[in-house]
Amino acid sequence: MLLRQLEYLVTLARVRHFARAAQECYVSQPALSEAVRKLEEELDVPLVRRGRKFEGLTPEGERIVVWAQRILADRDAMTEEVRALRGGLNGRLRIGSVPTASTAVSLLTEPFCTENPLATVQVHADLQAEEIIEKLKSYELDAAVTYFSASAARRFRFIALYRERYVLLTQAPPDTGQPAEASWAEAARQPLCLLHxxxxxxxxxxxxxxxxxxxxxxxxxTDSIASLFAHVRTGRWASVVPHAWLHVFGVPAGMRALPLVDPVRTERIGLLLPRREPISVTGQALAEIAGRVDVAGTLEVVPGRG
Known part of the structure; x- marks a missing residue:
């Protein structure tokens, strides 16, 4: 009963609406409300601020939700591990990614699915870096591919995958005398289409x-890398895109991708995992794959260039 009450409270904290929380939990609204009230009685603290509608959690409620998320995540991890011991890994891997790094996700999920044929993967590829941290903290994600930050590395396990660098994507001129690279100052003078x-x-x-x-x-x-390529294709715009996306799209006909220099700037991209023991079996399986897959080398291969 306690686990069910905690599930209801976590869902209510996430959706912030009694009726929607009840719908997600497949119970009636009175049943969900009564379960939360009983939890308050058992803990002897108010958890929800109530009015004519949901008005948020009390400070005690906010802390209980953090504990509840951890308890429920540990329960799920334990269940997955028991199932894996019996018949192989068959849980669901939930992985998030910032849009610029989402091309690298498939380089991890493909071997993960190959090695764990009973497991499934749910990819959230349009998250902002801040959203990823929050979803990892609340155990809504098992792992994420994102930028390195010192603060995140202190709270989570970071496995380096590759260094993101940047190219100026623009229309190829009709003449053959094309420069091999471009400066950031030159890029700034282009009619640009960039990310949000x-x-x-x-x-x-x-x-x-x-x-x-x-x-x-x-x-x-725009918030879409694909949209950047589409806008450049019109012939009116140029863009600055991560080099990793050339591995997906190549350099489309009629375009050119010039490495950006003066300065050469790179950003560390890696796999972020919760720091907890025991780690979930899906997270551990993904971490092992990330440790041996050459993501950086693979992303250097551009279609049509060998």
């Missing part, structure tokens, strides 16, 4: 443009 400014990938670019004294002023902003 709230995204970590865009904040990295803005920092470099500010460093060289030529802030970028894009006419078009």
């Amino acid at each position: 400014p709230m995204m970590q990938g865009r904040r990295v670019l803005d920092a470099v443009f500010e460093e060289v004294g030529t802030p970028a002023r894009p006419r078009v902003e």
Whole structure:
């Protein structure tokens, strides 16, 4: 009964609405409300601020939710491990990614699925870096591919995968005398289409443009790497994209991808996992794969270039 009460409370904290929480938990709203009230009685503290509608959690409720998330995650990890011991890993791996690094996720999920044919994978590939940290903290994700940060590395296990670097994607001129590279200052003068400014990938670019004294002023902003390629294809725009995406799209006909220099800027990308023991069996399986797969080398292969 306690685990069910904790599940109801965690769901209520996430959706912040009694009726929607009850719907997600496949119970009636009165049943969910009564279970939360009984939990309050058992703990002898108010957990929910109640009015005509859900008004949030009390400070005690916020702390209990953190404990509940941990307890439920440990229960799920224990269940997965027992099942794996009996018949092989057959749970679900939930992995998140910032959009700029989502191309690397498939390089991990393919061997994971090959080695664990009974397991399934759920990929969330459009998360911001801050969302990833919150979802790892609340055990909504088992792992994530994202940028390295010192603060995250103190709280989570970081397995380096590759270094993201950047290219200027633009239309190829009709003449054959094409430069082999471009400076960030030259890129800033292009009619740019860039990622949304709230995204970590865009904040990295803005920092470099500010460093060289030529802030970028894009006419078009998007939250999709594929959209950047599509806009460049029109012939009107240029963009700055992570080199890893050339492994997915190649350099489309009529375009060119020039490495950006002055300065050469790279960012560490890696797999982030919760620091807890025992680690979930799905997380451990993914960590072992990340430790032996050459993600960096694979991303260097651009279709059409060998």
